[in-house]
Amino acid sequence: MENSFANISAGDVKKRVERIKGWREPFRMFFYANIRLKMANETILIIEDEKNIVELVKFNLGQEGFRVLAAFRSNTGLEMALREKPALLILDLMLPEITGIEICKILRQNPKTKTLPIIMLMARGTEADKVLGLELGADDYITKPFSPRELAARIKAILRRSREQPESEMMRAGPLELDISRHELRLSGKKVGITAKEFQLLRALMGSCGRVLTREVLLEKVWGRDNSINIETRTVDMRIGQLRKKLGKESGRIVTIKSVGYRFDND
Ligand code: CA
Numbered sequence: 001m002e003n004s005f006a007n008i009s010a011g012d013v014k015k016r017v018e019r020i021k022g023w024r025e026p027f028r029m030f031f032y033a034n035i036r037l038k039m040a041n042e043t044i045l046i047i048e049d050e051k052n053i054v055e056l057v058k059f060n061l062g063q064e065g066f067r068v069l070a071a072f073r074s075n076t077g078l079e080m081a082l083r084e085k086p087a088l089l090i091l092d093l094m095l096p097e098i099t100g101i102e103i104c105k106i107l108r109q110n111p112k113t114k115t116l117p118i119i120m121l122m123a124r125g126t127e128a129d130k131v132l133g134l135e136l137g138a139d140d141y142i143t144k145p146f147s148p149r150e151l152a153a154r155i156k157a158i159l160r161r162s163r164e165q166p167e168s169e170m171m172r173a174g175p176l177e178l179d180i181s182r183h184e185l186r187l188s189g190k191k192v193g194i195t196a197k198e199f200q201l202l203r204a205l206m207g208s209c210g211r212v213l214t215r216e217v218l219l220e221k222v223w224g225r226d227n228s229i230n231i232e233t234r235t236v237d238m239r240i241g242q243l244r245k246k247l248g249k250e251s252g253r254i255v256t257i258k259s260v261g262y263r264f265d266n267d
Helices: 011-040 051-064 074-083 101-110 125-137 148-163 198-206 215-223 233-253
Strands: 044-049 067-071 086-090 118-122 140-143 170-173 176-179 186-187 190-192 212-213 254-257 262-263
Touching: 044 051, 044 074, 044 215, 051 067, 051 148, 067 074, 074 101, 074 186, 086 101, 086 148, 101 118, 101 125, 101 140, 118 125, 118 148, 125 212, 125 215, 140 148, 176 198, 176 233, 186 233, 198 215, 198 233, 198 262, 212 215, 215 233, 215 262, 233 254
Parallel strands: 044 067, 044 086, 086 118, 118 140
Antiparallel strands: 170 176, 176 186, 186 190, 212 262, 254 262
């Protein structure tokens, strides 16, 4: 039987593959150049009283193409956050006048800055502050001393996410599909039996993909703040355990953040 592939030698195939790879390269470059351009004009505000940290962040993020504004005092920082409309805020927790936690609270209450992405800077071993900060709506945190490259990577991840659609009818991660309208979980196209609470838990996690959600936040999202049966945070851990079993090979996407909560990874 004759078909169009019959006369192609292995060498030809290799040549064709190479040619396709060659075409792909400019597209790839164009794609990354575009990402860079989009990042380039974005303003990042840092509120931090330690001058050397501000210099380090300014220099490194500047090299990544960001415009960096700095405030050494809480009041100035708050004013700048409202006036300059930064794309993201790096907020130190230990500030002399108004603490980072307070600033976070104020910004979340203001409609103008309600959704401003915030990364908290914190000293090692301030677990309670970390939990509190994330509960108040900080998007991520980074512990001092930190690598500027790590900080830049986190910033880019958050900005990429904040540009994406908040929530569609279908949430996907690899072979996982969460169909919101049909209330269904599918794994490689096959339906997986899931309880209502597991569904809501997964929805909350996938909807905040890449962000750490504390157990308290998950409790509130899934069970509601005013739950009459007084559900404890370990219920969340239990449900997560059940959910992971159902996710099989994909269970690793739900990452445990020790003594804080959970994060869903899309990549
Ligand atoms: Ca400080």
